[in-house]
Amino acid sequence: MAALLAPAVQAQIIMAIDSPKNEETHSDIGLIHGWVASDKKIEKVEWWLNGEYKGNMLCCYPRADVEKAHPDKKHVGGWGRTFSFGGASGVREVVVRVTDTAGGVQEKTVRFNTIDIKSLKNLHFGEAQVEVFDDALILRDVRNEKGQYFDLEMKWDWRLRQFTVVDVVSTSDDDDKESGGQDQDDSSGDDHDSNDSGSSGGSDDSGSPGDNDDSGSSGGSDDSGSDDGGTSSNIIEEATYQGQLIELVNQYRAEGHTCGSEYYPPADPLTWNSKLESAARRHSRDMADNDFFSHTGSDGTNVADRAREAGYDYSYIAENIAAGYKTPEAVMEAWMASPPHCTSIMSKNYREFGNAMVWSDNTQYPTYWTMVFGDQ
Structure with a gap:
């Protein structure tokens, strides 16, 4: 009689993308980072931008918050890298795939907007108005050196321990523009x-x-x-x-x-x-x-x-x-x-x-x- 074999149990992988955030607006140059928790050692963390394969990310550095949240997982850490999303405003899609040594695979996708950070240089905050909410603040009518105005929504990033911009809205019409x-x-x-x-x-x-x-x-x-x-x-x-x-x-x-x-x-x-x-x-x-x-x-x-x-x-x-x-x-x-x-x-x-x-x-x-x- 043939022996009955139990199906192989795939190692469970838990992962998240901390940044960029889904459906939010980010600068065109930024940090892609997140975390992973797995029963098995992580073999690689790969990523794609708008369907184009970009290679492996650095993994894995200590993340005490993830270790605390997933004490049952033996292999826990953060991953990330810096990258320019193209130097122009528009919609971007990032896919991150984690593979462990047991062949387990998990992936996440985020879709977000980017804004050319060059338009946000040399900002002047003297005329800006601040609105404070429970978990965010909005700076209204922030002006750049070209006389263009923006509203910046900022949220507290617990990992970086400071506010980061999550949404940028241009409030200028064409007629409003001023001629180490x-x-x-x-x-x-x-x-x-x-x-x-x-x-x-x-x-x-x-x-x-x-x-x-x-x-x-x-x-x-x-x-x-x-x-x-x-x-x-x-x-x-x-x-x-x-x-x-x-x-x-x-x-x-x-x-x-x-x-x-x-x-x-x-x-x-x-x-x-x-x-x-x-x-x-x-x-x-x-x-x-x-x-x-x-x-x-x-x-x-x-x-x-x-x-x-x-x-x-x-x-x-x-x-x-x-x-x-x-x-x-x-x-x-x-x-x-x-x-x-x-x-x-x-x-x-x-x-x-x-x-x-x-x-x-x-x-x-x-x-x-x-x-x-x-x-x-």
Whole structure:
């Protein structure tokens, strides 16, 4: 008698796309990201844009919220990548497919609108009116440099810990139209504080890049990006760029990198920490508001002070700063070319980080970037 075999049980995969959101409006340059929880190890995360295969996404970095929501799943994590949706407004469709090592497959589809982010640069908020709702706010009559007006709907992004734009509506008729430096600071609870000062792409501590100064002072290298004029505070790009840096940092860590003459092997991805983000945003805003570029704040604080005051009880802490760079790719390229900054990004001493970029008018640099690394 032939044996009866039970049908194979396909591993259950649970997944979601966090961004872009279905039926919402996004900038044409942004972060595609989401999460997956599975009984089996994830083999690959693939994606398609308007039916065209785009390849694999980075997977999987820690997502504590997903682990908490799905404690029964052995393999949990986030995935994502940055991408330009084409540089023009229109409808887009993204399909993401997750495959595990048991052959289990799950996919999700989102359809959304995009708006050319170039039309949203150099926004002026002086005439805007704010309407506040339970889970969102709307900025009405925000004007760009061409005299065009927009209404921006914003919702709180719990993962990025800030408001992000979810809908953009042009309110202008045709008749209405009007004719980087960088610096790095590394300190810890183990009396490890690097003071690397210099200029133009290098660090200068008596001629030795990455030289440690255990005096407890903060410092860094001053590598200026382009300084071709300031722009108005741009909440759209600030939110978008913050998400892009999350992915770029973890891509470098996943691949390994040589910092100066020292090779750093692949390291675990860094986890986002809202307290470190708060410390980073405080310093970027301080530099922009007070037109200076230094690890020492206008109130005399250093990165260790700001982390503690944000409620982060650290054993290791480090800070990279930069000014003048216009994109996440540009600032990351500069940091990775500078050994002390590169070391902070690649070091296994750090397991968490937060970052912030602020646009500024009428200052020496148009942008101010801060990235804070830590471990508790």
